[in-house]
Amino acid sequence: MLNIKEIQTHLDNLTKPPGSLGRLEEVAAKLCFCQQTLKPQTRPRQIVLFAADHGVVEEGVSAWPAEVTELMIDNILSGGAASSVLAKTTQTQLKLVDVGSLCQNKKDSKFYRCVQIAKGTANLAKVPAMTKEQFEKSMQIGKEEAENAVKNGAKILAAGEMGIGNTTAASCLSAILCDVPVENVIGPGAGADDKILSRKIQVVCSAIKRIRTQSNGNLAEDIASVCGFEIAAMAGFYIKAAELKTVMVIDGFISTAAALIAEVLFKGSRDYMIASHCSAEPGHKVLLKKLQLKPLLDWSMRLGEGTGALLVMPLLDSAADVMAKMATFESAGIKR
Ligand SMILES: O=C(O)c1ccc[n+]([C@@H]2O[C@H](COP(=O)([O-])O)[C@@H](O)[C@H]2O)c1
Numbered sequence: 001m002l003n004i005k006e007i008q009t010h011l012d013n014l015t016k017p018p019g020s021l022g023r024l025e026e027v028a029a030k031l032c033f034c035q036q037t038l039k040p041q042t043r044p045r046q047i048v049l050f051a052a053d054h055g056v057v058e059e060g061v062s063a064w065p066a067e068v069t070e071l072m073i074d075n076i077l078s079g080g081a082a083s084s085v086l087a088k089t090t091q092t093q094l095k096l097v098d099v100g101s102l103c104q105n106k107k108d109s110k111f112y113r114c115v116q117i118a119k120g121t122a123n124l125a126k127v128p129a130m131t132k133e134q135f136e137k138s139m140q141i142g143k144e145e146a147e148n149a150v151k152n153g154a155k156i157l158a159a160g161e162m163g164i165g166n167t168t169a170a171s172c173l174s175a176i177l178c179d180v181p182v183e184n185v186i187g188p189g190a191g192a193d194d195k196i197l198s199r200k201i202q203v204v205c206s207a208i209k210r211i212r213t214q215s216n217g218n219l220a221e222d223i224a225s226v227c228g229f230e231i232a233a234m235a236g237f238y239i240k241a242a243e244l245k246t247v248m249v250i251d252g253f254i255s256t257a258a259a260l261i262a263e264v265l266f267k268g269s270r271d272y273m274i275a276s277h278c279s280a281e282p283g284h285k286v287l288l289k290k291l292q293l294k295p296l297l298d299w300s301m302r303l304g305e306g307t308g309a310l311l312v313m314p315l316l317d318s319a320a321d322v323m324a325k326m327a328t329f330e331s332a333g334i335k336r
């Protein structure tokens with residue numbers, strides 16, 4: 001078993017003042033510890049984007065109509081989305097899994113899987129978004145995706161999402177799991193104006209109230225009642241990645257809500273997580289704090305789709321290369 005002390009000793013033997021590569025050293029150490037080697041690998045790697053729709057959109061909580069989820073699925077698969085572009089730039093294989101969008105027809109792409117649990121969740125403002133069975137089924141799909149990716153050789157995993165309305169679900173989850181006031185975790189999502197925002201606050205407050213007054217104490221059921229199929233699938237994906245001791249890069253607000261579900265249901269998952277960035281969505285900070293993860297970037301991004309996770313892949317490449325390729329003081333003949 002390679003321990004942190006041995007990894008740190010190697011880092012300090014490399015030709016640089018100890019600690020002078022700052023957080024790059026932290027990332028390098030995490031890769032080494034998770035992979036149990038001083039020569040960690042960051043390729044091949046895979047990002048799986050989970051897409052789904054949300055019944056709560058009918059309450060007027062998003063600046064966009066639900067149809068945009070399908071249009072973006074098409075865009076992602078045909079290479080025009082930010083995630084498609086960044087996946088190419090960073091040489092990360094991208095797959096899209098539809099776990100519950102409103103799409104009627106299957107798409108024609110080898111990087112696509114359609115396993116719709118339902119055509120969107122139920123409206124969480126009125127009823128539970130999904131049953132516990134649907135929640136478990138979504139998690140299972142995520143687990144399968146992580147398992148397949150690792151079987152196919154992926155050394156680094158990332159998940160992302162596409163789902164109009166999913167910041168409302170993620171806000172509910174954040175308020176429940178972090179036990180903070182709703183105002184601390186609600187933001188404009190994909191561009192809500194003041195009117196939409198105040199409706200969103202009402203909807204989230206009443207869903208939380210319903211859970212707090214009607215919960216039978218089963219946390220998984222409470223989570224399911226405000227979750228999204230793509231969020232549950234990402235949680236399953238992260239749990240399986242942790243079980244397989246594989247490093248996973250976490251994206252934005254919604255992905256981090258799923259990461260917290262994973263940690264709650266499978267303690268220790270966070271040890272394999274690297275937080276790529278802190279989104280402009282206010283709840284993201286709250287979730288990262290709860291998970292005790294320090295994001296690599298704070299670039300005011302708020303797109304989702306796995307874009308933050310993709311953006312930091314070259315940082316992981318650099319960390320791995322530093323570890324594996326730098327000269328040591330001894331090999332370079334430098335006395336300390
Ligand atoms: O990941 C984030 O931090 C993030 C922050 C704001 C919005 N999004 C994306 O915007 C969509 C949800 O926004 P909304 O306003 O429809 O709930 C969904 O497709 C997410 O990928 C993502």
Ligand SMILES: Cc1cc2nc[nH]c2cc1C
Pocket residue numbers: 064068072161162163190303304305
């Ligand atoms: C255009 C658009 C692209 C997205 N990608 C992720 N969420 C999104 C939301 C919208 C509205």
